[in-house]
Amino acid sequence: MKSRILAVAGVTALAATALAGCAGGAAAGDDSTLTFMFRGGDAEKEAYTAAIEAFEQAHEGVDVKIIMTTADEYATKLKAAITGKQVPDVFYIDPGSVQSFVGSGVIADITDAVESSDAIDLDNVWAYGLDSYRFDGTTQGKGAIYALPKDIGPFSFGYNKTMFEEAGIPLPDPDVPYTWDEFIDVSKQLTTDLDGDGKLDQWGTGLNVTWNLQAFVWSNGGDWLNEDRTKVTVNEPEFAEALQYFADMQNVHGVTPSAGDAQTLDTYQRWMQGQIGFFPVGPWDVPTYQDLDFEWDLIPYPAGSTGKSATWTGTLGIAVSASSAAPDLAAELAMYLSVDRDAQQALVDAGVQIPNLVDMANEWVSSSTLPPANKQEFLDIAEDYGRALPANNTYSAEWYDELFKNIQPVLDGEQTAQEYLDEVQPRMQELLDKANAQAELG
Amino acid sequence: MTTPVSRRSRLHRKEHRAALAFVAAPVIGFLAFIGYPLVFSLYTSFTSWNGLSAPVPNGLDNFVEMMGDRYFWQSLGNTVFYMIGIPIGLVISLLLALALNRRMRGLTFFRTVYYVPVVSSLAAVAILWQWAYNGDFGLVNQVLAIFGIDGPNWLQNASTAKPAIIIMAVWKGIGYSMLLYLAALQSVPSHLYEAASLDGAGPLAKFRYITIPMLSPVTFFLVVTNIIGGAQIFIEINIMTPTGGPEFSTASIVWYIWQKAFNYMQMGYATAMALVLGLMVFIVTAVQFQINRRFQFAID
Numbered sequence: 001m002k003s004r005i006l007a008v009a010g011v012t013a014l015a016a017t018a019l020a021g022c023a024g025g026a027a028a029g030d031d032s033t034l035t036f037m038f039r040g041g042d043a044e045k046e047a048y049t050a051a052i053e054a055f056e057q058a059h060e061g062v063d064v065k066i067i068m069t070t071a072d073e074y075a076t077k078l079k080a081a082i083t084g085k086q087v088p089d090v091f092y093i094d095p096g097s098v099q100s101f102v103g104s105g106v107i108a109d110i111t112d113a114v115e116s117s118d119a120i121d122l123d124n125v126w127a128y129g130l131d132s133y134r135f136d137g138t139t140q141g142k143g144a145i146y147a148l149p150k151d152i153g154p155f156s157f158g159y160n161k162t163m164f165e166e167a168g169i170p171l172p173d174p175d176v177p178y179t180w181d182e183f184i185d186v187s188k189q190l191t192t193d194l195d196g197d198g199k200l201d202q203w204g205t206g207l208n209v210t211w212n213l214q215a216f217v218w219s220n221g222g223d224w225l226n227e228d229r230t231k232v233t234v235n236e237p238e239f240a241e242a243l244q245y246f247a248d249m250q251n252v253h254g255v256t257p258s259a260g261d262a263q264t265l266d267t268y269q270r271w272m273q274g275q276i277g278f279f280p281v282g283p284w285d286v287p288t289y290q291d292l293d294f295e296w297d298l299i300p301y302p303a304g305s306t307g308k309s310a311t312w313t314g315t316l317g318i319a320v321s322a323s324s325a326a327p328d329l330a331a332e333l334a335m336y337l338s339v340d341r342d343a344q345q346a347l348v349d350a351g352v353q354i355p356n357l358v359d360m361a362n363e364w365v366s367s368s369t370l371p372p373a374n375k376q377e378f379l380d381i382a383e384d385y386g387r388a389l390p391a392n393n394t395y396s397a398e399w400y401d402e403l404f405k406n407i408q409p410v411l412d413g414e415q416t417a418q419e420y421l422d423e424v425q426p427r428m429q430e431l432l433d434k435a436n437a438q439a440e441l442g
Numbered sequence: 443m444t445t446p447v448s449r450r451s452r453l454h455r456k457e458h459r460a461a462l463a464f465v466a467a468p469v470i471g472f473l474a475f476i477g478y479p480l481v482f483s484l485y486t487s488f489t490s491w492n493g494l495s496a497p498v499p500n501g502l503d504n505f506v507e508m509m510g511d512r513y514f515w516q517s518l519g520n521t522v523f524y525m526i527g528i529p530i531g532l533v534i535s536l537l538l539a540l541a542l543n544r545r546m547r548g549l550t551f552f553r554t555v556y557y558v559p560v561v562s563s564l565a566a567v568a569i570l571w572q573w574a575y576n577g578d579f580g581l582v583n584q585v586l587a588i589f590g591i592d593g594p595n596w597l598q599n600a601s602t603a604k605p606a607i608i609i610m611a612v613w614k615g616i617g618y619s620m621l622l623y624l625a626a627l628q629s630v631p632s633h634l635y636e637a638a639s640l641d642g643a644g645p646l647a648k649f650r651y652i653t654i655p656m657l658s659p660v661t662f663f664l665v666v667t668n669i670i671g672g673a674q675i676f677i678e679i680n681i682m683t684p685t686g687g688p689e690f691s692t693a694s695i696v697w698y699i700w701q702k703a704f705n706y707m708q709m710g711y712a713t714a715m716a717l718v719l720g721l722m723v724f725i726v727t728a729v730q731f732q733i734n735r736r737f738q739f740a741i742d
Contacts, residue, residue, distance in 0.1 A: 100707055104494030224528070396707050
């Protein structure tokens with residue numbers, strides 16, 4: 001009898017602990033515990049851990065649990081958390097997800113909390129960063145605030161100063177962009193066989209189409225979408241011209257490593273070894289580039305027919321869950337992580353991003369002695385000629401990715417840009433229509 | 443024991459209840475983690491669902507769309523292409539097993555060396571091979587350069603990307619098949635070989651008429667499990683060619699399903715594709731079992 005009771009008790013205890021393991025998660029998130037989910041490298045982890053410790057000290061009894069993932073896993077883990085109804089209170093959000101998250105009621109409207117808070121002065125935060133996370137129900141870029149910028153990343157253009165000096169070519173003007181003809185000209189001068197072995201070992205440039213096409217298309221007056229984002233305009237002449245110019249760099253002018261040699265990763269490695277004259281530079285590259293053994297600096301992208309440079313500015317936001325148990329506290333944490341001066345300073349020092357606050361950024365430009373010398377270029381992009389990547393303001397990026405799926409034949413010179421764009425435009429249009437329809441469904 | 447219910451003793455019923463209690467755990471596990479998701483995904487495959495809010499039923503739209511989706515057919519074609527690696531792998535592992543099925547020095551060393559890739563993390567192996575396949579500095583091209591061959595940029599070239607992944611997958615899997623074949627080879631009764639020698643059979647004849655038929659259960663098992671596994675190939679593609687490969691040439695069906703579900707917010711459609719895939723694999727496996735029934739060879 002006794003052993004029977006013991007046995008039953010034992011089994012019940014086992015079952016209880018097993019089930020408790022499953023249900024445990026749901027109980028978390030009471031008034032004074034917050035979860036913050038993000039991704040990044042070591043520098044970000046350090047900076048954010050320090051910032052959160054400071055936040056916890058400033059707020060008695062508050063405990064913030066940090067969940068960090070790798071960059072690849074983040075999107076999947078976040079979606080899994082949302083479906084499993086365990087949304088973190090505060091988390092990273094990319095602008096492309098804003099519409100779907102708002103439509104599905106995942107993130108909270110924090111306009112009131114932000115506008116009434118003393119901690120944040122909206123005029124001192126980059127407008128581009130703030131607007132990326134505004135949504136009024138139909139158009140992204142205006143309306144209620146759904147997230148605060150974690151950072152903005154102006155994608156700038158860099159050049160190998162040492163290479164120019166050794167070749168005896170005048171340095172590019174930091175304020176006046178090259179025209180497309182000038183750019184090809186200079187690149188040709190840089191493309192040589194240095195050691196006389198019959199093979200080229202230095203090239204003008206080597207650009208990845210996924211991240212650089214935008215600069216060429218926009219500065220030529222073209223774009224992916226029309227104004228109200230309902231029509232795909234990639235087969236228009238300005239766009240086709242830009243894509244053709246891009247492909248011609250390799251096939252006609254020969255200023256890039258050949259199709260056989262290079263794809264993206266490889267031109268990046270070549271740039272690091274000082275074999276490439278022009279290469280893009282984002283704020284996240286700066287710490288890695290400090291260790292390069294040549295001098296480099298920033299210039300505006302070569303400009304097409306409009307005469308003005310253009311490029312894209314990346315951004316990542318910090319959103320608050322709509323189902324958070326402590327919405328006010330969570331909103332405070334989001335604001336803190338976005339604009340707290342100490343946290344910003346730690347991140348800037350670690351070279352992770354440019355400051356989110358305009359005055360801090362201006363100060364950084366004038367006081368910092370680390371390369372690049374022309375930091376102002378980053379700010380010019382942020383304020384002036386940087387634009388959102390086209391997919392950021394639509395419901396999903398499927399229509400945008402379609403362009404790059406089969407673009408290789410154009411880049412290899414086997415198909416003209418106009419031909420390809422005429423082919424791909426209907427497919428992109430179909431996918432865009434689907435995305436817009438999904439946006440309506442919510 | 444089929445005693446009539448009314449005459450079953452109390453002990454019988456008590457034992458019966460205890461048995462049910464023990465069986466309950468795995469059955470509940472099955473229902474909760476396999477049965478319920480199966481039924482739920484059957485339902486969602488007929489809906490439009492963005493993964494965040496509630497699914498919206500849309501009839502047969504997903505399946506109609508699938509039929510006209512060029513990327514669905516292309517990824518299916520890629521997946522079938524990957525299965526070329528299965529016979530290649532089996533042949534290589536059989537030869538290895540034959541070679542290692544003898545007493546020789548360093549036997550354990552060789553067996554371990556071939557088995558290490560099997561137990562290595564697939565993600566780590568994929569990253570390793572991604573670097574080995576690098577067009578400029580990769581190990582593969584460096585080795586080819588010794589023979590004077592100018593290796594292509596394996597993973598960025600639409601015509602070499604799939605063979606590259608097949609080679610990597612075969613490399614990873616031969617250890618496992620080799621081990622199974624080794625075990626099976628050692629269980630072939632030696633009197634069969636002796637009898638064959640007495641009848642004047644040479645080594646090739648012995649191989650063809652004794653070894654291969656005696657190994658057929660293992661071969662059958664390996665083919666079935668490899669096809670089921672191969673139909674779901676995902677990690678290699680996602681790590682080595684994160685965008686689905688040049689001109690979508692490496693994307694497998696599961697990779698496409700994952701992309702649609704998590705990147706493009708079309709979980710209903712992705713579930714429909716997964717359902718179709720599951721059905722295809724089921725049919726192929728059933729056909730294989732039928733074929734095997736006719737050609738099976740076993741000593742009773």
